[in-house]
Amino acid sequence: MDGLSIDFAAHEVLIRATKFMRVIRFLLVFPVLFISTAGAATVALWTFESPNVPSTITGTTISGLAPNSGSGTASGVHADTTTVFSSAIGNGSANSLSANRWAEGDYWEFHVGTVGFVDLQLSFAQRSDNTGPTNFTLAYSLDHTTFTTIGPSFFQVRADNSGGAWNSSTPNANTSQTFNLSAINVLENAPDVYFRLTSIFANPTAGTSRIDNFSITATAVPEPASVALVALASLAIGRRKRKPRNTRNTRKGNEKN
Numbered sequence: 455m456d457g458l459s460i461d462f463a464a465h466e467v468l469i470r471a472t473k474f475m476r477v478i479r480f481l482l483v484f485p486v487l488f489i490s491t492a493g494a495a496t497v498a499l500w501t502f503e504s505p506n507v508p509s510t511i512t513g514t515t516i517s518g519l520a521p522n523s524g525s526g527t528a529s530g531v532h533a534d535t536t537t538v539f540s541s542a543i544g545n546g547s548a549n550s551l552s553a554n555r556w557a558e559g560d561y562w563e564f565h566v567g568t569v570g571f572v573d574l575q576l577s578f579a580q581r582s583d584n585t586g587p588t589n590f591t592l593a594y595s596l597d598h599t600t601f602t603t604i605g606p607s608f609f610q611v612r613a614d615n616s617g618g619a620w621n622s623s624t625p626n627a628n629t630s631q632t633f634n635l636s637a638i639n640v641l642e643n644a645p646d647v648y649f650r651l652t653s654i655f656a657n658p659t660a661g662t663s664r665i666d667n668f669s670i671t672a673t674a675v676p677e678p679a680s681v682a683l684v685a686l687a688s689l690a691i692g693r694r695k696r697k698p699r700n701t702r703n704t705r706k707g708n709e710k711n
């Protein structure tokens with residue numbers, strides 16, 4: 455082996471080492487990007503605490519209530535124009551969303567987008583005063599027109615005199631509701647999802663009902679951009695694996711010469 459061949463071999467070792475380090479860098483960087491965008495996440499959470507404490511409004515509608523984390527809007531709609539929407543003591547917190555004057559069909563509504571999320575989990579707390587509504591339905595809609603009831607035909611909201619009382623320091627577990635929505639695939643990766651809690655209390659009442667800690671969590675899936683980057687990284691690694699064979703062929707060509 456002459457001096458030229460030794461120099462060439464040393465040069466190729468250097469090239470291969472450099473390529474190896476590039477592959478390692480891809481493996482280290484891109485899986486981190488991939489993993490960092492997957493996992494449990496909050497789609498939206500309304501605690502109704504500062505700076506999103508509901509204002510006092512008299513009328514049929516309160517709307518545009520921002521969540522304390524995530525994004526979306528909450529609203530309330532009643533038939534009675536003298537309804538008062540306001541904040542009141544929450545479930546172990548200072549504030550919740552409250553309304554009086556409930557008729558059958560009055561509701562709380564929560565609007566979110568779930569693009570990038572799968573396997574939704576829903577939880578919230580509700581309580582009523584002793585004359586407030588105690589039976590609600592939970593339903594979802596993707597178009598704000600057709601609503602589909604989830605789970606049981608209705609669930610019970612406890613009144614103060616049946617273990618439902620709230621104070622500002624200790625959450626009352628009796629008043630919490632949880633719904634595993636992971637099997638409802640149409641709720642996943644949807645630009646608009648509406649959840650509605652509707653009173654089916656038949657007799658109109660001046661009583662109040664409150665809601666707090668409305669939480670939508672889900673599994674975050676990688677955004678298309680991240681998936682594309684991972685695919686790109688795989689391609690790059692594949693190319694780097696094939697390249698040394700070409701280099702070897704070139705060397706053989708050189709050796710023949």
Ligand SMILES: [Ca+2]
Nearest residue numbers: 501544547549
């Ligand atoms: Ca609260």
